[in-house]
Amino acid sequence: MSANQEKEQPRRRQARGERRIAQLLEAAAVVFTSTGYTAASTNAIAREAGVSPGTLYQFFPNKEAIAIELGERLMREMREAYGEALAPVDPTTPLEEAVGAAVDRFIAFNCEHPVFFALMHGPDIPGRITEEHDALHATLLSRIEGLLSSFLPDAAPADLVRTAHMCLGLYKAGLELVLAHEGAERDAYVQELKHALTRYLDPLVATGSPWRSTP
Numbered sequence: 001m002s003a004n005q006e007k008e009q010p011r012r013r014q015a016r017g018e019r020r021i022a023q024l025l026e027a028a029a030v031v032f033t034s035t036g037y038t039a040a041s042t043n044a045i046a047r048e049a050g051v052s053p054g055t056l057y058q059f060f061p062n063k064e065a066i067a068i069e070l071g072e073r074l075m076r077e078m079r080e081a082y083g084e085a086l087a088p089v090d091p092t093t094p095l096e097e098a099v100g101a102a103v104d105r106f107i108a109f110n111c112e113h114p115v116f117f118a119l120m121h122g123p124d125i126p127g128r129i130t131e132e133h134d135a136l137h138a139t140l141l142s143r144i145e146g147l148l149s150s151f152l153p154d155a156a157p158a159d160l161v162r163t164a165h166m167c168l169g170l171y172k173a174g175l176e177l178v179l180a181h182e183g184a185e186r187d188a189y190v191q192e193l194k195h196a197l198t199r200y201l202d203p204l205v206a207t208g209s210p211w212r213s214t215p
Helices: 003-035 042-049 053-057 063-085 095-112 114-121 127-151 157-179 183-207
Strands: none
Touching: 003 042, 003 063, 003 114, 042 053, 042 063, 063 095, 063 114, 063 127, 095 114, 095 127, 095 157, 095 183, 114 127, 114 157, 127 157, 127 183, 157 183
């Protein structure tokens, strides 16, 4: 065997291992979404992946390790999504347009990865995922505050924090309804979510501050 062939073998093994991990994570996403994290089992994940439990254990010691790996990958993707969706905008941008663009970006991510909602908001998720989600949540709120400051440049920091919390709370409530429906009905709920956020923010933007009354 040549030196080049000897070098290629570890690379091929590594590539096969990465494909197997991706296969197992994809199967885990299906199982966690359909049954929830608590009811899921490694046997069910292996069955969904079309492999033996022994094969699964070569890569993950238990379902918690699978959930952590899946959660970390999804959170990296989510950070990229909100980095694009929540960048500060030109203050002349219509509020409805800015809200719609941000909602579309996040809804697309969650519809493509429904397991993200199941893992991040379900009961009994692994502690490490909870910690990382809390950090993601804090960063997300900060980015929402930055986006809001484009429209509310004179608002006090505390006001922006409260408004950002309200926006995120409205979004999460709407997201649950969106994910519970499909097709035209899902689209209708997405539109309702956009309306709810726009109608909440519009009077605040009109007065220039969350706590300033109109004359």
